[in-house]
Amino acid sequence: MASLKELRNRIASVKATQKITKAMQMVAAAKLRRAQAAAESARPYAERMERMLGNIAASVTPTPESPKLLVGTGKSDVHLLLVCTAERGLCGAFNSQIVRLARERANALQAEGKTVKFLCVGRKGFEQLRRQYEKQILEVVDLRAARTLGYEHAADIAQKVVARFEAGEFDICTLFYSRFKSVISQIPTAQQIIPPVFEQKDTGSGGAVYEYEPDEEEILGELLPRNLATQVFRALLENAASEQGARMSAMDNATRNAGDMIRRQTIIYNRTRQAMITKELIEIISGAEAL
């Protein structure tokens, strides 16, 4: 049985850990509020952008000359998986969930005989994917230095993707991120961004024919890369909010577990202490009786 001193040390160390997890939970809660506000205020832009693109896409009949970013290359041999994860751990299953989804997709595609390539945003996802797909990872984007996520970061990533697409490195690009639903629920999501998939819904144009200035092709040429950046930006913001939410609930759990452990250890400590006192008493009494 552990000595009293050992037990005391163990309790002290669990208490110290509990303080840390508690602090992390509170920091995550504060950051979550900001991240959630940012994610929510970015939604209108992404939605309007999608709607506008949908309107134009619907009015353009696909021809071989149509922009490749819109209609695709016509093949689906090489897939690029753009996996967005966090830079830090200690946030429950947040990173693993996204990676698991990406890995399942990658394995399914490879089973069909397609080539899969990765572009990782965030260190954690890269570390997990590296074990299995070391050679297929084209690039890692590190956002650790970024204090606040800006549109520039997303624009940078989108530019990299477009450059690779134009160089013919892949045919289809899918974006993986975690959609923020609530603090306790984040949904890992896969979204195909090249060529974009439009949900069929009311576009607000009422079937009207738009006038374009200068012309469709040129507008699409500008709109498509921007749409890509917007989608990436949205993914990054949703991810940021999800990460903080996941961390908050993970740390809440950890704090609670630490509390339970302290309670159990304290009971053991008290029992041991009482047992020792009883033992000493018995020794004194039996010593006295022997006289």
Add this chain to the structure above:
Amino acid sequence: MASFAFELVSPTRLVFSGEVEQVDVPGAEGDFGVLAGHAPFITPLRPGVLTVRNGSETKRLFVKDGFAEVNQKGLTVLAETAVAVEEIERDAFATAIKEAEQAVTEAKDEAARWQAVAAVEQLKAAAAQVGAGGAAAH
């Protein structure tokens, strides 16, 4: 005067949303004014000042990199940069112009060079517009 719905959205927030009477937008091929009942229309933006008129009220906003879309429901402007003229940071402008000028000297072919020159011109014009607007506001 008849009014219509106008929305100005930037990637980070919904900058403006509401009923207005007239909006003057700096389109890539020239400025255009939108009134209620404008024909469906889509165009990219040029860096410049967007003016919102509602009765006697006018609001001037600087917009850069984006698109304007007019449909039956109204006008939607998507802009990567959208700030009220009064809140613009002059220094940011100076750096943007410097960067654009840098692009001119680095351009590889004639077409790229012309594009870069045009960008510089547009930025300078916008800066002049904003500068005048800023002076009037004080």
